[in-house]
Amino acid sequence: MKYNKLGRMNLRISALSIGGHMDWGKTMGRDEVEPLMVAAYEGGVNFFDSAERYGDGACETIIGEIIQRQTWPRESLVLGTKVSPRGTEAAKGSQIGLSRKRLIDALEVTLKRYRTDYLDLYILHRPDPESDPEEIVRTMNDLIRQGKICYWGTSHFPPETLTEYYRIADQLGLEGPHVEQSIHSMLVNHRARQALAPFIKKRGMGITAVMSLQMGMLTDKYTDGIPHESRVAQDPNLHRQYKMWEAKIAKVRKVAADLGISTATLALAWCLKDPDISTTVAGASKLAHVEANLQALDAVPLLSEDVLQRIERITKDA
Helix, strand or coil, X not given: XXXXXXXXXXXXXXXXXEECCCCECCCECHHHHHHHHHHHHHCCCCEEECCCCHHHHHHHHHHHHHHHHHCCCHHHCEEEEEECCCCCCCCCHHHCCCXXXXXXXXXXXXXXXXXXXXXXEEEECCCCCCCCHHHHHHHHHHXXXXXXXXXXXXXXXXXXXXXXXXXXXXXXXCCCCCEEXXXXXXXXXXXXXXXXXXXXXXXXXXXXXXXXXXXXXXXXXXXXXXCCCCHHHHCHHHHHHHHHHHHHHHHHHHHHHHHCCCHHXXXXXXXXXXXXXXXXXXCXXXXXXXXXXXXXXXXXXXXCHHHHHHHHHHHCCC
């Protein structure tokens, strides 16, 4: 396993990590998830990511139970979660939004589910225009001082909101967000390249890449058409996206075949090759997925400058 720094932070985070898949706790129980986490941990993965909305909290509970059962040293793990302004399914009143109370309450619930005293990464899942930015920045810094979290960040936030957070942090002598979790794949890479570039360069912001397989589109699952049970077949929006990208995906698949690797391996290796990406979070619902994801580490050297330029020509303006 290769380990990177989280942006300018000194935290060593595995280049490849595993995300609490949305099926964890929803359609998959602890016995199904445990082999996936064990394989990832034994493969060198140290970052486990989740969100309070995944399985309505059940995903976090399962991860916590497995860590306890495996007796993995807490210091060997980087644990993170995302707190949503929408809250969980039954949320109402003060359980919604990103107020100081909400952030503290949600963290305490997550700590109990994870069975730990602190989180390494505490991430705001989406922006909340009704919450006061200064209150958020102050609260996150208070949680750092209290030892409840090590780093804080955002997920899918617009540049103007990040700019405001940093302005407030600078004015108050506090820490702005350390990490942004963002969709980053061969088909959707403009955000990390353009919108986040100033924060990566000036602020040393870490980037955790998600959806690098683009909901399975950048795999060999669709080589012979769209499987009936696939998400692309069942979700009209994903189906439209796939049809829009279908020709590009076919060409990417050809690049992978020429290199002698799967399309999924190529897609992950492409993210792992990017020096601005701190870690690539790959979901998994089968043991074979974890094993295949880990193989991407060995494929990174295959991505020569010629191969990268070939991919760039194919996916440009995707």
